[in-house]
Amino acid sequence: MKLYDLELSGNCYKVRLLAALIGVELDIKPVDFLDGAHKRSPVIDLNPFGELPVLVDGEVVLRDSQAILVYLARQYGGHQWWPDGAAQQGEVMQWLSTAANEIFNGPNAARLVDKFGSALDKERALAVSAHILPLLEQHLQRNEWLALDRPTIADLAVFPYVALGWEGGLTLENYPAIQDWIGRIKQLPGYIDMPGI
Ligand SMILES: N[C@@H](CCC(=O)N[C@@H](CS)C(=O)NCC(=O)O)C(=O)O
CATH class of the missing domain: 1.20.1050.10 (Glutathione S-transferase Yfyf (Class Pi); Chain A, domain 2)
Structure with missing residues:
Protein backbone atom coordinates (compact mmCIF):
# COMPACT_ATOMS: atom_id res chain seq x y z
CA MET A 1 0.00 0.00 0.00
CA LYS A 2 1.19 3.50 -0.81
CA LEU A 3 1.71 6.36 1.62
CA TYR A 4 2.17 9.82 0.12
CA ASP A 5 4.53 11.11 2.71
CA LEU A 6 6.59 13.97 4.10
CA GLU A 7 9.41 12.82 6.37
CA LEU A 8 9.26 15.92 8.63
CA SER A 9 5.49 15.75 9.10
CA GLY A 10 4.26 14.43 12.45
CA ASN A 11 0.96 13.55 10.80
CA CYS A 12 2.74 11.34 8.27
CA TYR A 13 5.01 9.95 10.99
CA LYS A 14 2.11 8.70 13.12
CA VAL A 15 0.96 6.60 10.13
CA ARG A 16 4.48 5.26 9.50
CA LEU A 17 4.75 4.48 13.22
CA LEU A 18 1.52 2.48 13.44
CA ALA A 19 2.43 0.60 10.25
CA ALA A 20 5.79 -0.32 11.80
CA LEU A 21 4.20 -1.39 15.09
CA ILE A 22 1.67 -3.69 13.42
CA GLY A 23 4.03 -4.96 10.72
CA VAL A 24 2.35 -3.41 7.67
CA GLU A 25 4.73 -2.66 4.81
CA LEU A 26 4.31 0.77 3.26
CA ASP A 27 5.41 1.82 -0.19
CA ILE A 28 6.52 5.34 0.77
CA LYS A 29 6.00 7.98 -1.91
CA PRO A 30 7.95 11.05 -0.78
CA VAL A 31 6.20 14.26 -1.83
CA ASP A 32 8.25 17.38 -2.63
CA PHE A 33 6.36 19.61 -0.23
CA LEU A 34 8.56 22.70 -0.64
CA ASP A 35 7.92 22.58 -4.38
CA GLY A 36 4.16 22.34 -3.73
CA ALA A 37 3.83 18.83 -5.13
CA HIS A 38 0.98 18.16 -2.65
CA LYS A 39 -1.10 20.75 -4.54
CA ARG A 40 -0.55 19.02 -7.91
CA SER A 41 -1.37 15.72 -9.54
CA PRO A 42 -1.23 12.94 -8.43
CA VAL A 43 -1.65 14.03 -4.76
CA ILE A 44 -4.40 16.59 -5.39
CA ASP A 45 -6.36 13.97 -7.38
CA LEU A 46 -6.22 11.64 -4.39
CA ASN A 47 -6.83 14.35 -1.79
CA PRO A 48 -8.55 17.53 -2.99
CA PHE A 49 -7.62 19.10 0.39
CA GLY A 50 -4.01 19.15 -0.85
CA GLU A 51 -2.66 17.77 2.44
CA LEU A 52 -0.45 14.88 3.50
CA PRO A 53 -0.59 12.08 4.46
CA VAL A 54 -2.63 10.21 1.86
CA LEU A 55 -2.96 6.42 2.00
CA VAL A 56 -3.84 4.25 -0.99
CA ASP A 57 -4.63 0.61 -0.26
CA GLY A 58 -6.12 -0.93 -3.38
CA GLU A 59 -9.45 0.78 -3.92
CA VAL A 60 -9.28 2.55 -0.57
CA VAL A 61 -8.00 6.14 -0.72
CA LEU A 62 -7.84 8.06 2.57
CA ARG A 63 -6.72 11.48 3.71
CA ASP A 64 -6.31 12.62 7.33
CA SER A 65 -3.86 10.96 9.68
CA GLN A 66 -6.48 10.11 12.34
CA ALA A 67 -8.74 8.46 9.75
CA ILE A 68 -5.78 6.53 8.36
CA LEU A 69 -4.85 5.31 11.85
CA VAL A 70 -8.39 4.00 12.35
CA TYR A 71 -8.34 2.25 8.98
CA LEU A 72 -4.94 0.61 9.42
CA ALA A 73 -5.63 -0.43 13.00
CA ARG A 74 -9.05 -1.88 12.18
CA GLN A 75 -7.98 -3.58 8.97
CA TYR A 76 -4.55 -4.88 9.93
CA GLY A 77 -3.90 -4.33 13.65
CA GLY A 78 -6.59 -6.29 15.43
CA HIS A 79 -8.44 -4.92 18.43
CA GLN A 80 -5.37 -3.94 20.39
CA TRP A 81 -5.00 -0.60 18.62
CA TRP A 82 -8.62 0.20 17.74
CA PRO A 83 -11.15 -1.52 20.03
CA ASP A 84 -14.43 -3.11 19.07
CA GLY A 85 -16.83 -1.84 21.76
N1 LIG B 1 -6.06 16.77 9.50
C1 LIG B 1 -4.97 16.41 8.63
C2 LIG B 1 -4.00 17.59 8.54
C3 LIG B 1 -2.93 17.27 7.54
C4 LIG B 1 -1.97 18.42 7.37
O1 LIG B 1 -2.17 19.56 7.78
N2 LIG B 1 -0.89 18.07 6.69
C5 LIG B 1 0.12 19.04 6.40
C6 LIG B 1 1.46 18.37 6.48
S1 LIG B 1 1.76 17.87 8.15
C7 LIG B 1 -0.12 19.53 5.00
O2 LIG B 1 -0.15 18.74 4.08
N3 LIG B 1 -0.28 20.83 4.82
C8 LIG B 1 -0.46 21.40 3.54
C9 LIG B 1 -1.37 22.55 3.54
O3 LIG B 1 -2.03 22.79 4.55
O4 LIG B 1 -1.43 23.20 2.51
C10 LIG B 1 -4.26 15.16 9.14
O5 LIG B 1 -4.33 14.88 10.34
O6 LIG B 1 -3.66 14.45 8.34
Missing part, protein backbone atom coordinates in the same frame (compact mmCIF):
# COMPACT_ATOMS: atom_id res chain seq x y z
CA ALA A 86 -18.76 1.42 21.42
CA ALA A 87 -17.65 2.88 24.74
CA GLN A 88 -14.05 1.86 24.07
CA GLN A 89 -14.11 3.39 20.59
CA GLY A 90 -15.52 6.57 22.10
CA GLU A 91 -12.70 6.65 24.64
CA VAL A 92 -10.06 6.39 21.91
CA MET A 93 -11.94 8.83 19.68
CA GLN A 94 -11.78 11.55 22.34
CA TRP A 95 -8.04 11.61 21.94
CA LEU A 96 -8.09 11.43 18.14
CA SER A 97 -10.17 14.61 18.28
CA THR A 98 -7.72 16.14 20.74
CA ALA A 99 -4.93 15.38 18.25
CA ALA A 100 -6.85 17.10 15.46
CA ASN A 101 -7.81 20.10 17.58
CA GLU A 102 -5.71 21.12 20.59
CA ILE A 103 -2.50 19.33 19.55
CA PHE A 104 -2.79 20.48 15.93
CA ASN A 105 -3.51 24.10 16.91
CA GLY A 106 -1.09 24.09 19.85
CA PRO A 107 2.28 22.30 19.66
CA ASN A 108 2.01 21.59 15.93
CA ALA A 109 1.21 25.22 15.07
CA ALA A 110 4.04 26.52 17.30
CA ARG A 111 6.47 24.21 15.47
CA LEU A 112 5.16 25.28 12.06
CA VAL A 113 5.92 28.91 12.92
CA ASP A 114 9.41 28.33 14.33
CA LYS A 115 10.64 25.55 12.05
CA PHE A 116 8.93 26.33 8.76
CA GLY A 117 8.14 30.05 9.05
CA SER A 118 4.37 29.54 8.73
CA ALA A 119 2.27 32.70 9.06
CA LEU A 120 0.30 31.33 12.02
CA ASP A 121 -0.43 33.06 15.33
CA LYS A 122 2.40 31.89 17.60
CA GLU A 123 0.82 33.46 20.70
CA ARG A 124 -2.37 31.51 20.11
CA ALA A 125 -0.38 28.31 19.51
CA LEU A 126 1.42 28.80 22.83
CA ALA A 127 -1.87 29.56 24.60
CA VAL A 128 -3.50 26.40 23.22
CA SER A 129 -0.40 24.41 24.26
CA ALA A 130 -0.53 25.92 27.76
CA HIS A 131 -4.12 24.70 27.98
CA ILE A 132 -3.68 21.15 26.67
CA LEU A 133 -0.29 20.13 28.11
CA PRO A 134 -1.40 20.38 31.79
CA LEU A 135 -4.56 18.42 30.94
CA LEU A 136 -2.45 15.75 29.28
CA GLU A 137 -0.06 15.74 32.25
CA GLN A 138 -2.93 15.29 34.73
CA HIS A 139 -4.38 12.43 32.69
CA LEU A 140 -1.00 10.71 32.43
CA GLN A 141 -0.33 11.09 36.14
CA ARG A 142 -3.29 8.75 36.66
CA ASN A 143 -2.97 6.58 33.53
CA GLU A 144 -0.03 4.94 31.75
CA TRP A 145 -1.74 5.28 28.38
CA LEU A 146 -4.28 7.74 27.02
CA ALA A 147 -7.11 5.21 26.65
CA LEU A 148 -8.09 1.69 27.73
CA ASP A 149 -5.01 1.18 29.96
CA ARG A 150 -3.01 0.01 26.95
CA PRO A 151 -1.28 1.50 23.91
CA THR A 152 -3.82 2.41 21.22
CA ILE A 153 -3.97 4.75 18.27
CA ALA A 154 -4.96 7.45 20.79
CA ASP A 155 -1.34 7.54 21.95
CA LEU A 156 0.06 7.47 18.42
CA ALA A 157 -2.19 10.34 17.31
CA VAL A 158 -1.27 12.67 20.17
CA PHE A 159 2.38 11.76 20.74
CA PRO A 160 4.25 13.12 17.66
CA TYR A 161 3.58 16.84 17.99
CA VAL A 162 3.89 16.72 21.78
CA ALA A 163 7.34 15.15 21.40
CA LEU A 164 8.22 17.65 18.62
CA GLY A 165 7.00 20.63 20.66
CA TRP A 166 10.54 21.70 21.50
CA GLU A 167 10.93 22.64 17.81
CA GLY A 168 8.20 25.20 18.49
CA GLY A 169 9.83 26.56 21.63
CA LEU A 170 7.87 24.40 24.09
CA THR A 171 9.46 22.52 26.94
CA LEU A 172 8.26 19.40 28.73
CA GLU A 173 10.41 20.21 31.76
CA ASN A 174 7.36 20.65 34.01
CA TYR A 175 5.54 17.64 32.61
CA PRO A 176 7.25 14.51 34.00
CA ALA A 177 4.28 12.22 33.34
CA ILE A 178 4.26 13.26 29.66
CA GLN A 179 8.00 12.59 29.48
CA ASP A 180 7.52 9.12 31.00
CA TRP A 181 4.68 8.38 28.55
CA ILE A 182 6.89 9.38 25.60
CA GLY A 183 9.51 7.02 27.00
CA ARG A 184 6.97 4.18 27.16
CA ILE A 185 5.93 4.77 23.53
CA LYS A 186 9.58 4.63 22.48
CA GLN A 187 9.88 1.22 24.15
CA LEU A 188 7.06 -0.36 22.11
CA PRO A 189 8.28 -3.33 20.02
CA GLY A 190 8.81 -2.19 16.43
CA TYR A 191 9.00 1.53 17.36
CA ILE A 192 10.56 3.83 14.75
CA ASP A 193 11.47 7.48 15.14
CA MET A 194 11.51 10.58 12.93
CA PRO A 195 13.83 13.60 12.77
CA GLY A 196 13.29 15.69 15.91
CA ILE A 197 12.02 12.84 18.09
Whole structure:
Protein backbone atom coordinates (compact mmCIF):
# COMPACT_ATOMS: atom_id res chain seq x y z
CA MET A 1 0.00 0.00 0.00
CA LYS A 2 1.19 3.50 -0.81
CA LEU A 3 1.71 6.36 1.62
CA TYR A 4 2.17 9.82 0.12
CA ASP A 5 4.53 11.11 2.71
CA LEU A 6 6.59 13.97 4.10
CA GLU A 7 9.41 12.82 6.37
CA LEU A 8 9.26 15.92 8.63
CA SER A 9 5.49 15.75 9.10
CA GLY A 10 4.26 14.43 12.45
CA ASN A 11 0.96 13.55 10.80
CA CYS A 12 2.74 11.34 8.27
CA TYR A 13 5.01 9.95 10.99
CA LYS A 14 2.11 8.70 13.12
CA VAL A 15 0.96 6.60 10.13
CA ARG A 16 4.48 5.26 9.50
CA LEU A 17 4.75 4.48 13.22
CA LEU A 18 1.52 2.48 13.44
CA ALA A 19 2.43 0.60 10.25
CA ALA A 20 5.79 -0.32 11.80
CA LEU A 21 4.20 -1.39 15.09
CA ILE A 22 1.67 -3.69 13.42
CA GLY A 23 4.03 -4.96 10.72
CA VAL A 24 2.35 -3.41 7.67
CA GLU A 25 4.73 -2.66 4.81
CA LEU A 26 4.31 0.77 3.26
CA ASP A 27 5.41 1.82 -0.19
CA ILE A 28 6.52 5.34 0.77
CA LYS A 29 6.00 7.98 -1.91
CA PRO A 30 7.95 11.05 -0.78
CA VAL A 31 6.20 14.26 -1.83
CA ASP A 32 8.25 17.38 -2.63
CA PHE A 33 6.36 19.61 -0.23
CA LEU A 34 8.56 22.70 -0.64
CA ASP A 35 7.92 22.58 -4.38
CA GLY A 36 4.16 22.34 -3.73
CA ALA A 37 3.83 18.83 -5.13
CA HIS A 38 0.98 18.16 -2.65
CA LYS A 39 -1.10 20.75 -4.54
CA ARG A 40 -0.55 19.02 -7.91
CA SER A 41 -1.37 15.72 -9.54
CA PRO A 42 -1.23 12.94 -8.43
CA VAL A 43 -1.65 14.03 -4.76
CA ILE A 44 -4.40 16.59 -5.39
CA ASP A 45 -6.36 13.97 -7.38
CA LEU A 46 -6.22 11.64 -4.39
CA ASN A 47 -6.83 14.35 -1.79
CA PRO A 48 -8.55 17.53 -2.99
CA PHE A 49 -7.62 19.10 0.39
CA GLY A 50 -4.01 19.15 -0.85
CA GLU A 51 -2.66 17.77 2.44
CA LEU A 52 -0.45 14.88 3.50
CA PRO A 53 -0.59 12.08 4.46
CA VAL A 54 -2.63 10.21 1.86
CA LEU A 55 -2.96 6.42 2.00
CA VAL A 56 -3.84 4.25 -0.99
CA ASP A 57 -4.63 0.61 -0.26
CA GLY A 58 -6.12 -0.93 -3.38
CA GLU A 59 -9.45 0.78 -3.92
CA VAL A 60 -9.28 2.55 -0.57
CA VAL A 61 -8.00 6.14 -0.72
CA LEU A 62 -7.84 8.06 2.57
CA ARG A 63 -6.72 11.48 3.71
CA ASP A 64 -6.31 12.62 7.33
CA SER A 65 -3.86 10.96 9.68
CA GLN A 66 -6.48 10.11 12.34
CA ALA A 67 -8.74 8.46 9.75
CA ILE A 68 -5.78 6.53 8.36
CA LEU A 69 -4.85 5.31 11.85
CA VAL A 70 -8.39 4.00 12.35
CA TYR A 71 -8.34 2.25 8.98
CA LEU A 72 -4.94 0.61 9.42
CA ALA A 73 -5.63 -0.43 13.00
CA ARG A 74 -9.05 -1.88 12.18
CA GLN A 75 -7.98 -3.58 8.97
CA TYR A 76 -4.55 -4.88 9.93
CA GLY A 77 -3.90 -4.33 13.65
CA GLY A 78 -6.59 -6.29 15.43
CA HIS A 79 -8.44 -4.92 18.43
CA GLN A 80 -5.37 -3.94 20.39
CA TRP A 81 -5.00 -0.60 18.62
CA TRP A 82 -8.62 0.20 17.74
CA PRO A 83 -11.15 -1.52 20.03
CA ASP A 84 -14.43 -3.11 19.07
CA GLY A 85 -16.83 -1.84 21.76
CA ALA A 86 -18.76 1.42 21.42
CA ALA A 87 -17.65 2.88 24.74
CA GLN A 88 -14.05 1.86 24.07
CA GLN A 89 -14.11 3.39 20.59
CA GLY A 90 -15.52 6.57 22.10
CA GLU A 91 -12.70 6.65 24.64
CA VAL A 92 -10.06 6.39 21.91
CA MET A 93 -11.94 8.83 19.68
CA GLN A 94 -11.78 11.55 22.34
CA TRP A 95 -8.04 11.61 21.94
CA LEU A 96 -8.09 11.43 18.14
CA SER A 97 -10.17 14.61 18.28
CA THR A 98 -7.72 16.14 20.74
CA ALA A 99 -4.93 15.38 18.25
CA ALA A 100 -6.85 17.10 15.46
CA ASN A 101 -7.81 20.10 17.58
CA GLU A 102 -5.71 21.12 20.59
CA ILE A 103 -2.50 19.33 19.55
CA PHE A 104 -2.79 20.48 15.93
CA ASN A 105 -3.51 24.10 16.91
CA GLY A 106 -1.09 24.09 19.85
CA PRO A 107 2.28 22.30 19.66
CA ASN A 108 2.01 21.59 15.93
CA ALA A 109 1.21 25.22 15.07
CA ALA A 110 4.04 26.52 17.30
CA ARG A 111 6.47 24.21 15.47
CA LEU A 112 5.16 25.28 12.06
CA VAL A 113 5.92 28.91 12.92
CA ASP A 114 9.41 28.33 14.33
CA LYS A 115 10.64 25.55 12.05
CA PHE A 116 8.93 26.33 8.76
CA GLY A 117 8.14 30.05 9.05
CA SER A 118 4.37 29.54 8.73
CA ALA A 119 2.27 32.70 9.06
CA LEU A 120 0.30 31.33 12.02
CA ASP A 121 -0.43 33.06 15.33
CA LYS A 122 2.40 31.89 17.60
CA GLU A 123 0.82 33.46 20.70
CA ARG A 124 -2.37 31.51 20.11
CA ALA A 125 -0.38 28.31 19.51
CA LEU A 126 1.42 28.80 22.83
CA ALA A 127 -1.87 29.56 24.60
CA VAL A 128 -3.50 26.40 23.22
CA SER A 129 -0.40 24.41 24.26
CA ALA A 130 -0.53 25.92 27.76
CA HIS A 131 -4.12 24.70 27.98
CA ILE A 132 -3.68 21.15 26.67
CA LEU A 133 -0.29 20.13 28.11
CA PRO A 134 -1.40 20.38 31.79
CA LEU A 135 -4.56 18.42 30.94
CA LEU A 136 -2.45 15.75 29.28
CA GLU A 137 -0.06 15.74 32.25
CA GLN A 138 -2.93 15.29 34.73
CA HIS A 139 -4.38 12.43 32.69
CA LEU A 140 -1.00 10.71 32.43
CA GLN A 141 -0.33 11.09 36.14
CA ARG A 142 -3.29 8.75 36.66
CA ASN A 143 -2.97 6.58 33.53
CA GLU A 144 -0.03 4.94 31.75
CA TRP A 145 -1.74 5.28 28.38
CA LEU A 146 -4.28 7.74 27.02
CA ALA A 147 -7.11 5.21 26.65
CA LEU A 148 -8.09 1.69 27.73
CA ASP A 149 -5.01 1.18 29.96
CA ARG A 150 -3.01 0.01 26.95
CA PRO A 151 -1.28 1.50 23.91
CA THR A 152 -3.82 2.41 21.22
CA ILE A 153 -3.97 4.75 18.27
CA ALA A 154 -4.96 7.45 20.79
CA ASP A 155 -1.34 7.54 21.95
CA LEU A 156 0.06 7.47 18.42
CA ALA A 157 -2.19 10.34 17.31
CA VAL A 158 -1.27 12.67 20.17
CA PHE A 159 2.38 11.76 20.74
CA PRO A 160 4.25 13.12 17.66
CA TYR A 161 3.58 16.84 17.99
CA VAL A 162 3.89 16.72 21.78
CA ALA A 163 7.34 15.15 21.40
CA LEU A 164 8.22 17.65 18.62
CA GLY A 165 7.00 20.63 20.66
CA TRP A 166 10.54 21.70 21.50
CA GLU A 167 10.93 22.64 17.81
CA GLY A 168 8.20 25.20 18.49
CA GLY A 169 9.83 26.56 21.63
CA LEU A 170 7.87 24.40 24.09
CA THR A 171 9.46 22.52 26.94
CA LEU A 172 8.26 19.40 28.73
CA GLU A 173 10.41 20.21 31.76
CA ASN A 174 7.36 20.65 34.01
CA TYR A 175 5.54 17.64 32.61
CA PRO A 176 7.25 14.51 34.00
CA ALA A 177 4.28 12.22 33.34
CA ILE A 178 4.26 13.26 29.66
CA GLN A 179 8.00 12.59 29.48
CA ASP A 180 7.52 9.12 31.00
CA TRP A 181 4.68 8.38 28.55
CA ILE A 182 6.89 9.38 25.60
CA GLY A 183 9.51 7.02 27.00
CA ARG A 184 6.97 4.18 27.16
CA ILE A 185 5.93 4.77 23.53
CA LYS A 186 9.58 4.63 22.48
CA GLN A 187 9.88 1.22 24.15
CA LEU A 188 7.06 -0.36 22.11
CA PRO A 189 8.28 -3.33 20.02
CA GLY A 190 8.81 -2.19 16.43
CA TYR A 191 9.00 1.53 17.36
CA ILE A 192 10.56 3.83 14.75
CA ASP A 193 11.47 7.48 15.14
CA MET A 194 11.51 10.58 12.93
CA PRO A 195 13.83 13.60 12.77
CA GLY A 196 13.29 15.69 15.91
CA ILE A 197 12.02 12.84 18.09
N1 LIG B 1 -6.06 16.77 9.50
C1 LIG B 1 -4.97 16.41 8.63
C2 LIG B 1 -4.00 17.59 8.54
C3 LIG B 1 -2.93 17.27 7.54
C4 LIG B 1 -1.97 18.42 7.37
O1 LIG B 1 -2.17 19.56 7.78
N2 LIG B 1 -0.89 18.07 6.69
C5 LIG B 1 0.12 19.04 6.40
C6 LIG B 1 1.46 18.37 6.48
S1 LIG B 1 1.76 17.87 8.15
C7 LIG B 1 -0.12 19.53 5.00
O2 LIG B 1 -0.15 18.74 4.08
N3 LIG B 1 -0.28 20.83 4.82
C8 LIG B 1 -0.46 21.40 3.54
C9 LIG B 1 -1.37 22.55 3.54
O3 LIG B 1 -2.03 22.79 4.55
O4 LIG B 1 -1.43 23.20 2.51
C10 LIG B 1 -4.26 15.16 9.14
O5 LIG B 1 -4.33 14.88 10.34
O6 LIG B 1 -3.66 14.45 8.34
